[in-house]
Amino acid sequence: MKSQRLLFVVLAAALFAFGPLAKAEVGEVRVAKQLGISYLPLMYMENLGLFEKHAKAQGIAELKVTWSTFTGGGPMNDALISGNLHFASGGVGPFATLWDRTRSSIAVKGVTAMNSMPLYLNTRNPNVKTIKDFTSKDKIALPSVKVSIQAVTLQMAAAQAFGEENYAKLDPLTVSMGHVDGMAALLSGAGEITAHFTSPPYQYQELAQPGVRRVLSSYEVLGGPATFNVVWTTTKFRESNPKIYKAFVAAFEEAVELINKDKRTAAENYLKWSKEKDTVENIFQILSDPEIEYTMTPKNVMKYVDFLHKVGTLKVKPASWKEMFFPEVHHLPGS
Template identity: 25%
Template structure:
């Protein structure tokens, strides 16, 4: 009889444990590659975050870029995700979805890496004006860098619609397209820029920072309805996001290991740029640069990529925004 009682108690205890585990709230988070070191730390070193898995859980979903994550946010399939500034602006412009920007992954600052357009060393193209009549590559036509790119051309007296032939060339294929002569100039991003520079034979023509300083590339955004309904849950997530980015910046050696585990890139390759002066800028606490986002909104509006002027201040929650200690 005692054995039966003990067995019953153990079974009841197990049921309670399962129920408690099921009660732990879950955030559905989208991620991609590269430049999301905070998330990579949370995925590969979860033991560093005492609340992760106990106070809340994360259901991670990998995507090929930020645009599919925008659609997943709109569909309600994700609660938080990495986003570019343009998809957020387009969502605000069309009233298709509303988010809070709760953190920032990478951007540009004076002295940091800036997305740039390269030409071959022996190219006769010496200035932006020399691009007239040439074939120029860009990662995504109508993408986040397109507005500042147009601005740079206009400053050089070129009409972006008439004076160049613009073609899409992904960052991973930019070096090959340039060396093979399929384009006269094309955009370069890390880690592909570091690889191309190491081989030699190319030079920088201009960088985006010359058109628009302090560009914000990718941020962490959460659906407004989800945040408003689950403020403490999202606060716990942003607190860990803040801690994770600080860990990533404080321990470069371990961060390279973590990034290598996620991306499968050799540490020797990561060591040529990751968290060095030729990498994008990261805020120690992951604080979003709302002024930079506003400047980008204004460029997109001026370039007719948006139908109206937007206010980046609407993206900021009164209290749930990195850094949260």
Template identity: 35%
Template sequence: MKRSIIFFVLIALLLSACSSSTAAPAAAEAAAIDAPVTTLRVAQQFGLGYAALTIADELNLFEKYLPGLQVEWLQLGSGGAINEAFIAGEVDVAVMGIPPFLIGWDKGIPWRVASGMCVMPLSLQTYKDNINSLADFGPDDKIAYPAPGSIQHILLSMAAERQLGSPTALDDIGVAMAHPDAAAALMNQKDISGHFTSPPYNFQELSQAGIHTVVDGTEAFGTEFTFLVAVASEELYENNPQAYSAFVMGIAEASDYINQHPQEAAAILAPSFGLDEETTLKYLTWPGMNYVTTPLGLMGFSDFMQNAGYIEKVPETVSEIAFPNVVAAIGQQSGTSGELETLQFRPE
């Protein structure tokens, strides 16, 4: 009897420990709100789409708008991993594809789009001469993309819906692989027959003789679309508008810098990509590359992803998923929709 009393006392202690430890972070959060943070934690991945971040960092463009701002970088391997870091409260701002952002938004992560990053050619490559459309992929072929729910996976689903009648038609031959691994595998004609990827990996693949594009992102989506968006937490926007604005302005200035001065940008970016300056310049000025901060295709992605069952809800207006600076850049024309509003959707 005595022993069981001790047992229940221990259980009670355990329970109270759980509840007190849950109360502690809440108190810490409250304290953090009072003192404005001058640290901005930015999550990014690897590729040409993130070039504006590197330029802004190298040229101190964030600090230009908020002196003393400390930027902490977090390099992650996929939008899914960024979602997890955001939920864990380790990130204020993240740059990612529109689909993983929408998955997070659908599940209630409090964040919105703070800026577009770039429009770029994404594409599916193969080395097999007999594959010219999606229908030519057999059950033993494998198509690599970085992760389920990534923009590459969603674009492949869009193309599959167009060409094969079902968005999930190719899910059985899809395989998740990191960009560099999959690019190496494709160029060595090993394991995979297709790779849906983004710059610089598709540029590298296409530079090798014998590799050709099966379908590109614009064909799949139906029109131009934004590849990456910068996403900020509601908390940052509410509690630290200065840091938020410095980030948005830094991205805008860096994007303009790359478009206006590709030569200088290539010199800055080359070491971080492990490429020489000439190749970097070639990639930066590849047809279709555009560092543009007004996002395109936000609603097109969410409509498709809801129809295909990847997310449950869709935003009624862009303002549900984007901050006012972005909504204003798109505009809201009285009467019929303006051009930029129409470009948020896929063409009929």
């Protein structure tokens, strides 16, 4: 009897000690993306089944991946906080804001950068040559007022043009619109929207139309190439699902490699998957622009972060970009 009780105690202790390690990872992963060519790596993962492929390599035979499309980072962050989303993606602004606000709770961090791309502020107003020429009669469409990466970049540009204390000078002119709706509003010429701060491919499609000109590029504001989009998740999800997390990173890396290896095929795939009306040649030219790069390396993220901290959007300033990202990308030459 004593030996049986001893065996029971030993087994119970073993189950207690190793139970968490043996806990199964989630059977369904929910991933969100947004519209535009900047999300092409996630489109590759979705349409080529790369996430599932690498999950199998990690020993997870049947992983269900559910994809959804959002029009901005704000609603995506809400879904992540509520537990209805596992991987979010969007601009540096929404990501940095959520990193700051969740440091003592769910601890959101970056999984990887997605790309480096310039963002253009375009206008159809012939009187606007620089941002100093905007008046109360102008309305600027962008994904999300004050929080989108376009909104933050506009504030940085305003600080440079009007003085740091006037960083929000142009905020009253901004209107929240998805990329497609913003482009339609700008090109219609009929409504109040006279300018659009957007992203590829929409900014190039706008500039192809008569009467539309570029007022500003985000690279001018940042002083060089900068990360546009980031993927982020919670520390709890990463720690509870190490195999799935590793599979996601591997799948994303393969997607980036496939895009960079054959950009013409990437252009064909983008049009096929997005259902957008454009030509392969136009999309190929966009992908071939030396200013556009699909990369996992965070670039100039700290310039955005420094500004957001300076104006009070972020309460805490990280010591470096690595403090905001999980270790899997720390070996990259980020900034």
